[in-house]
Each structure stands twice: as structure tokens, then as C-alpha cells.
Amino acid sequence: MNAPTAAPPSRLAFVASDRPEAQAARARLAERYGSAAFEEAEVIVALGGDGFMLETLHAVLGRGAPVFGMNRGSVGFLMNDYNEDDLPARIAAADPTRIHPLQMDAVTQANEHHSALAINEVSLLRQTRQSAKLRITVDDRVRMEELSCDGCLVATPAGSTAYNLSAHGPIIPLDAKILALTPISAFRPRRWRGALLSHTARVRFEVMEGDKRPVSATADSYEVRHVARVEVHERRDLALTMLFDAGRSFEERVLAEQFAA
CATH class of the missing domain: 2.60.200.30 (Probable inorganic polyphosphate/atp-NAD kinase; domain 2)
Incomplete structure (x- = not known):
């Protein structure tokens, strides 16, 4: 039996890199799902590449809010695939990864x-x-x-x-x-x-x-x-949480990278 997923978050904050495609995605997603204030969000949705994901993780240090990234940049190893549909349910089913700086x-x-x-x-x-x-x-x-x-x-x-x-x-x-x-x-x-x-x-x-x-x-x-x-x-006293689509956890990506040609 599969473990139950968490309830879909109701307060999402959308942040984006300066790339035009990231800014356009942020505008569409905010209109569709609403956008909470960064300080009040249950989940931060970061739109960009790996560099922007790092910027976002630094911004949430000490806050505890998890970050769900979607690739709107050039490199996306730390990001999920971009898809605008059913985003709250997708986030609720995501696998968390905790990291320490x-x-x-x-x-x-x-x-x-x-x-x-x-x-x-x-x-x-x-x-x-x-x-x-x-x-x-x-x-x-x-x-x-x-x-x-x-x-x-x-x-x-x-x-x-x-x-x-x-x-x-x-x-x-x-x-x-x-x-x-x-x-x-x-x-x-x-x-x-x-x-x-x-x-x-x-x-x-x-x-x-x-x-x-x-x-x-x-x-x-x-x-x-x-x-x-x-x-x-x-710093074991500080932790960050990244969210990855179910079945495509960060652990799986790291393991797959070791067998890449």
C-alpha cells in the first residue's frame, strides 16, 4: 500500500530568475494559483536554473519553508521538469530532500x-x-x-x-x-x-x-x-528542504549520474 501524500499546500510563493521565460512562467502560475508573500508561503516555487535554485535556498535559510524548483533555465539538475498543471497536488506528492550547508x-x-x-x-x-x-x-x-x-x-x-x-x-x-x-x-x-x-x-x-x-x-x-x-x-544545526517529483528524487538523480556515460 502506498503511503498517503501530504495535503496540497494552499500558500505558494513563486520566485523567478531574470530570464524572460522564467518571468513569464511566474506571471502565469501566480495568476492561476495565486501567490503568497515569500515570508508566509508554505512552499517556495523557484523558476529558473540551478544557479537560481541556489539563490533561493540561500534566501530561505533559517525559515524552514521547502523549495520546489521547476526548470526555466539552462541547467536543471536541481530542478523538476516544468509543468503548470495540478501543481499543488504534485508538490504534495513530492519527495523531500534535506541538505546541510x-x-x-x-x-x-x-x-x-x-x-x-x-x-x-x-x-x-x-x-x-x-x-x-x-x-x-x-x-x-x-x-x-x-x-x-x-x-x-x-x-x-x-x-x-x-x-x-x-x-x-x-x-x-x-x-x-x-x-x-x-x-x-x-x-x-x-x-x-x-x-x-x-x-x-x-x-x-x-x-x-x-x-x-x-x-x-x-x-x-x-x-x-x-x-x-x-x-x-x-552546519548540522541548519537544514534546507528541496522537493522533487515522486519517483525522481534527488537521491535517484545522484545515483543515475554515477552510471552516466
Whole structure:
């Protein structure tokens, strides 16, 4: 026997990216279903691509409202297919996926302190033609004295199919309680491919020769330049909920991606 679905939500808030097709979809859906205020909605419906989904998830941090995305952008791995019919019932039958963000705490060469949250990844990247040199510490133990590279990142399971995958990092199932530590174009040690860490791990990057080899740090879209050190850990006290069509859960998409040609 199938488990009963939740009651269809009556208060939906529609938000859209700047793309014309997303704005047009928002106008049609709001006219058809009504549009609640963002702060009062039971469910946020995000219309756009994966980048806009990340923006929306950042906007709802701390609110608890789930987000149901529909693809009106160029990339839609985090989005459901676009369909205007029976939307409340579709949302009620959707599978929820809970994710936890990363906390980035960065200190610049000028001793300025910056903090930000990342849903996908925290990445460090060289700012000039010079390669970056990083010392990597995990849970207060130095694990790599010197990594010469274009950069390095820490990815969540939800973000493991994004920049992490492009950098040849592993795809991580959402329930694995693992973070990916992935180098970006490592030069020395040349054969190092990264590591899988417990979700409780605390990672610290120290930039070596930062005046000669400047490095930036980015938490999703929040960038800090000329960093001296960066600390990263998972925020288990914060959770976000994404909704995916029944039978097309995010877990299924991540699993299917591992068998993609």
C-alpha cells in the first residue's frame, strides 16, 4: 500500500530568475494559483536554473519553508521538469530532500574576517598565473604540508555533482554523511586525487606565499580575495528542504549520474 501524500499546500510563493521565460512562467502560475508573500508561503516555487535554485535556498535559510524548483533555465539538475498543471497536488506528492550547508570562515592577508554559508561547495582558487600553495589541516592535524595547485574545494553531497564533479571529484550519495576534499589541477603531489572526509570534519587551508601567490575563497557565490587562511565545516544545526517529483528524487538523480556515460 502506498503511503498517503501530504495535503496540497494552499500558500505558494513563486520566485523567478531574470530570464524572460522564467518571468513569464511566474506571471502565469501566480495568476492561476495565486501567490503568497515569500515570508508566509508554505512552499517556495523557484523558476529558473540551478544557479537560481541556489539563490533561493540561500534566501530561505533559517525559515524552514521547502523549495520546489521547476526548470526555466539552462541547467536543471536541481530542478523538476516544468509543468503548470495540478501543481499543488504534485508538490504534495513530492519527495523531500534535506541538505546541510557548509560554514566558511576566511581571514584575509589584511586580517579581515569573513563568514558565509555554502550549499554546494567552498572553493579556493589562485588569483594570478602563479599556482597556489596550500597547507591542509583536518581536525587539527596537518594532512598535507604543501599542495601546489590551481585550487582546492570542499563539497557537500548535494554539491558533489557540481564544480566538484568537474574537478574529477567523487559523486556522493546524499545520505552518506561525507564531504569531498578535491584538488583543482594539482601539480604537486601530482597524483593526489583528494579525500573523502566525515561530515563532522573541520578543514583548514593555509595559504603559503600569499603575497606572491594570492588566493581567493568562494562559498557558492560569495567571494573573498587575498585570503590567508580558510576554515570549513558542516552546519548540522541548519537544514534546507528541496522537493522533487515522486519517483525522481534527488537521491535517484545522484545515483543515475554515477552510471552516466
